[in-house]
Amino acid sequence: MMKTQHPIKTLSALILGLGAMGAAHGAGFQLLEQNASGLGNAYAGSAAIGENASANFFNPASITLLPGMNVSAGAVAIKPSFKFSDGGSTGPTHFAGNPLGPFGGQPTGGADGGDAGSWAAVPNAHFTWEVNPRVWLGLSVGAPFGLMTDYEPGWAGRYHSEKFAIESINVNPSIAFKATDTLSVGFGLNWMHLDADYRKAQYAFLAPVPGMNGDLEARVKAKGDGWGWNAGLMWQATPDTRFGLSYRSKVKIDADGTTKVSNRSLNAVGAGLLTGMGVIGSHNAETTVELPDTATLSVVHQLNERWTLLGDVSWTGWSSIPNLKIKNTGIPDAELDLRFKDAWRVALGANYRYSDRWTFKGGVAWDQSPVRDEAFRPASLPDNDRYWVSLGAQYNFSKNTAIDIGYAHLFVKNTSVNNTSDPQGAGVLKGDYKSSADLIGVQFSHRF
Structure with a gap:
């Protein structure tokens, strides 16, 4: 009949969902959208533009371009689309090798999950202050990580993920110095908080008796925080050309929370057995994730009175999460x-x-995913390389007050998935995703 080992392994697989909350989103999990003024340029030149107080997040050294006191605040709304087409997903392989016979390898049933993408808003607020001609202070508050996927209940990949949501907040004070007339340096501290919510189904095989087997439902809620630092350089190479180099450190997050396991389709006998064994109920779980460091090299070139050209190359050390x-x-x-x-x-x-009032913006970008291949592509965010096409406009009410509007469309490569990383706990998720994203944002900036 039933073995004690099985529900323990079942719960272990459920708690592994906490890991997906900390790492599954890849490039989409790391949000560049810390202002809307850079959205129209696909964030090209981000570490050297110094356009408003949001420069403090992208490169603290670039705030030396901002005289007086500056404030900037805004939000970017993001709508990803993830549409799955099943290509032969199979259920978990619990009890493979059991003398009663293996379970698993059978189609999971269920639909394709609908569009798992959901609207999310990424707010931001920034402040800079020129203390004296050599020293500046800055403060940024934003959400550098987070997004959400939400599938229809009972879909074919329900043992991998049904709903995933993560929110973050980052507080980043900084200080910058003008070392020479052409060279500036900046340093900052970062406190980051993560709050995650993950839900999935888990098949419970209890006995070769009809009605005894079925799905459990697990929900993991966890939160944690950690500290990091950032630094930057800015060099005015010529009156028309400026370079920026910025680095943000890894942030180690210790997360803990509660896994709640409940009955979804087990009969009363099966549910009673798992409740008596302590599987159905609340459990403690904890994990540590080291969020990646990033480095960005930017250039801004004033071609003439009308045109400014921007460029960016950035690297993200996602291998910190093997x-x-x-x-x-x-x-x-x-x-x-x-x-x-x-x-x-x-x-x-x-x-x-x-004109003095209007500036128009455009940009393109190639953004690489950290997901290695289809065998490790998670349902919580089926990420892949993407291309950005962006447009934007800035209107200056006066020399001290401006508003920016930006829009970007992300074209994501056709994405296959054949996730075999957890065949016993989640089965095999096999199929194709058609994905894209739209972003629209607004930013208000003022100089006192």
Whole structure:
């Protein structure tokens, strides 16, 4: 009949969902949208533009371009689209090798999950102050990580993910110095908080008796915080050309929370057995994730009175998350194999100053995903390389007050998935995703 080992392994697989919350989103999980003024340029030149107080986040050294006191605040609304087409997903392989016969390898049933993308807003607020001609202070508050996927209940990949949501907040004070008339340096501290919510189904095989088997439902809620730092350089190479170099450190997050396991389709006998064994109910879980460091090299060139050209090359050290080890209370620890790779991003943009009031913006970018291949592509965010096409406009009410509006469309490569990383706990997710994203933002900036 039923073995004690099975529900323990079941819960271990459920708690592994916590790892997906910290690492599964790839390039989409790291949000560049810390202002809307750079959205129209696909964030090209981000570490050297110094356009408003949001420069403090992208490169603290660039705030030396801003005289007096400056404030900037805004939000970017993001609508990703993830549409899955099943190509032969199969259920978990619990009890493979059991003398009663293997379970698993059968189609999971269920639909394709609808569009798993959901609207999300990324707010931001920034402040800079020129203390004296050599020293500046800055403060940025934003959400550098987060997004959400939400599938229809009972879809074919329900054992991998049904709903995933993560929110973050980052507080970043900084100080900048003008070392010479052409060279500036800046340093900052970062406190980051993560709050995650993850839900999935789990098949419970209890006995070869009809009605005894069925789905459990698990929901993991966890939160944690950590500290990091950032630094930057800015060099005015010529009166028309400026370079910026910025670095943001890794942030180690210790997250803990509660896994709640409930009955979805087990009969009363099966549910009673798992409740008596302590599987159905609340459990403690904790994990540690080291969010990646990033480095950005930017250039801004004033071609003439009308045109400004922008460029960006950035690197993100996603290999800091090769796997996630989950420490469980009362059950064996578990490990999730991710094998993330470091990722690159290249962006080019231009601004056209039409008049004293109006400036028009454009940009393109190539953004690489850290997901290694289809075998490790998670349902919580089926990420892939993408291309940005952006447009924007800035209107100056006066020399001290401006508003920016930006829009970008992200073209995501056709994405296949054949996730075999957890065949016992989640089965095999096999199929194709058609994905894209739209972003629209607004930013208000003022100088006192």
